Amino acid sequence: MDYVVRLHLKTGTDFRQGLVDFCLNSKKQYVAIGWSSQSEDLYRESFQEYYHRVKELSGRANPAINVFRDAEVDDLFWTRDLNGNYWICRVISPVEVLCDKRLDIGAVLPVEAYNFGMQVPGQIKSSFNRPRGGTVERIRDRIIIEYSKTIFNQLSNSKYYKVIPYEDNLLDNLPDFDLEELVISYLQIKENYYVLSNSIANKSTTIKIECEMISREVGNFRKAVVQVKGKKAKVLDALDFKQYVEEGYIVYLYVPQVINIDQIDNVIRINNDDLLDFYKKNKPILPLSITQWETLFGSNNS
Template structure:
């Protein structure tokens, strides 16, 4: 189908559950043939079958992964995935692959398709190279965690904006610039994990702390991580909140135990419960934007991309 609406971002895993299928060969088949696809081969089907025929057959059979859910996935892949949409997948080395849909659905009944279990296919252009996890939108990365549909939408709008940006950069074209400010990037568009990463880097470069990766844990709800100052040897802790959630300053101060501890806080909403004057430092959006502009060489690639999208 031709595109009439905004670009949609999708994810497919290219990890067939059919016994004997080599996932590396499955990915390579798609790259070599300039296609993206999902499974559900039908022995009696040939390449004259329509999408309706395939969906009806899938819906009528309930064994071995068939049935209504399979039929709806095939329908989604064939109808809702539009020409011009982007699809993310991964190779067997864990790298991320991005393609742009260029053609309509078709059923591939070839022997090569059966070898790798890729039968519902769309013609695509693949990006010139794979990407690593620091380049890929965080919302895309999270869709590959755990179980889920073999083909699904990536809903956050940030995934669309960054995917379009990456597509242009990977093709060595001038990327688009959005009508957003650098402050809006930080307070409205960055993924929550990216906000934490930005402050994680800021603490090390601007405030002289040494980071310990294992100290960045989810079992300390009052703060995101512990650090050690290179000169004073004081412990430093930070609470970061995104969206409308306020920082609980009293909770943070309570977590600063008997050991000499510096306390920092940042909320994208600028909402703080408690006395900000009790902190070692209240981190402001202006501080972080200035740091991002002056030290972009230290930023993870996707954070750097967001600030590149913003107007000066």
């Protein structure tokens, strides 16, 4: 499996809930795409003709219809319902042409689908929430692929997919979005900050800051920013954060390598041992989107 697919269940219909119910909440389950005007009078097996009609109508091969053309049995899809729940879907048979004008369905992939709830990894969630992200995206990150197979096995109560475990520790393998979430949780709980929901990086700098935080302690005002980088990141220079320090911020860094940190005050590096210790002690109150990764990372985190 080279990728998993993120798919919005969204066609040209005005009856979006009806589309979701047809696809996910019926005895037979599907993921679907639109262009029902191009599937009229076609047989179920006539996907190639439907494909050419849509391509001619659009002037190009839309990414969504390409994904359906390329789909094979046992491919995995993530989709989301109108309540914000994420569903993991296994393709169980080849694509079929279907014409439903009310729901604007032109083709479907029969699937076996399970409701996973709302706490998916950040990389999956961001794919759904990305502005102008399109109807589909092929997610090729190997960790997300193995994670998706694991979730399907869990929800189907089976060992349908062989999952390749990761032997390194949690921090070495957490996807970037979830590593950021863990570090920010660490600062909120251990250092007693709260995150400003509308915080963004200072526009005059090219340094990427995850967020701005303010101390919860009345009478001990502190403000801080945080930078998080995974194990493959390049060496970071602490002096690049001088502007933030001059503006009164404490700068927290979680990075694999940093230089010149002894040349500047109020730049603090969070080390692996402290973060992993925090994780172990606070796991019951951390988001499932972080803690669920342990199923892939063997026993090196206990």
